[in-house]
Amino acid sequence: MITVHIQYFAILREQRGLARETLATPAPTAVALYEELRARHGFTLPPDRVRAAINEEFVAWDTPLREGQTVVFIPPVAGG
Amino acid sequence: MFRISAEPLDPAALQRTLADTHAGACLTFEGWVRDHNEGHPVLALDYEAYAPLAEKEGARILAEARAKFAIRGAVCVHRVGALKLGDLAVWVGVTAAHRGAAFDACRYLIDETKARAPIWKKEHYTDGATLWINCATRGDHADRVKI
Numbered sequence: 001m002i003t004v005h006i007q008y009f010a011i012l013r014e015q016r017g018l019a020r021e022t023l024a025t026p027a028p029t030a031v032a033l034y035e036e037l038r039a040r041h042g043f044t045l046p047p048d049r050v051r052a053a054i055n056e057e058f059v060a061w062d063t064p065l066r067e068g069q070t071v072v073f074i075p076p077v078a079g080g
Numbered sequence: 081m082f083r084i085s086a087e088p089l090d091p092a093a094l095q096r097t098l099a100d101t102h103a104g105a106c107l108t109f110e111g112w113v114r115d116h117n118e119g120h121p122v123l124a125l126d127y128e129a130y131a132p133l134a135e136k137e138g139a140r141i142l143a144e145a146r147a148k149f150a151i152r153g154a155v156c157v158h159r160v161g162a163l164k165l166g167d168l169a170v171w172v173g174v175t176a177a178h179r180g181a182a183f184d185a186c187r188y189l190i191d192e193t194k195a196r197a198p199i200w201k202k203e204h205y206t207d208g209a210t211l212w213i214n215c216a217t218r219g220d221h222a223d224r225v226k227i
Contacts, residue, residue, distance in 0.1 A: 010128050010200035011212040044217045053198070056132045072130055072198075076214035079127075079134075079158055079199030080111050080170055080190060 001026055004033070005070040012050075012075055016041050030054065031061035034073055049076055082138025083157045084131040084199075089168045098153040103175035107182040109190050111170035113163045117213070121206040127160045127169060130198040134158070141192045149185040151176040156189050158199055 001024045008016045027033035030052035051074040052059050091110065098106060113125050142154050153175040163169055172189050176182040201213045
């Protein structure tokens with residue numbers, strides 16, 4: 001298990017009911033963590049509609065997670 | 081400069097930051113909160129951003145514009161928070177020696193910002209419903225999904 005910090009935005013923040021949390025997870029990768037959280041909290045967006053960021057940079061879904069990282073899942077963007 | 085702002089934008093002040101006697105053209109774009117989207121009457125918008133990453137991605141977009149087009153200065157500032165109809169949501173300004181590069185770069189900056197920066201928009205409709213734009217899934221306002 002590793003401990004990671006997660007920040008939620010937009011539709012994911014509302015579906016989680018939190019803006020941030022710190023949790024212990026067995027997930028080895030960003031996508032595994034998203035699937036774990038999606039199953040627990042009923043996120044409607046499938047992984048192929050979401051991107052991952054670790055420590056304030058976009059990363060590939062299969063990027064390994066490390067202790068203490070900050071993970072953000074990016075729902076489809078809509079600026080402008 | 082690419083910035084996320086929780087405060088109202090001041091276009092005149094932003095444009096002054098681009099002052100440059102080598103520039104012969106200044107192009108600005110303002111994105112305003114509109115009262116409808118895809119046939120649905122809109123009352124207000126909430127914008128939210130993952131500011132550190134939005135500003136990093138925005139800096140990359142500005143660097144790309146400088147590499148692609150012969151521009152002098154470029155600024156993009158995007159609002160977050162609760163916005164009303166008519167409010168200024170995003171301001172883009174570009175200067176160049178000649179207008180062609182300024183038009184092209186301004187278009188590039190707003191298009192890439194909309195497509196790539198981690199910024200989200202929630203629309204509030206007159207019937208009380210709300211929707212995170214682009215985030216609908218099958219069976220959930222699927223007619224309003226824009227990917």
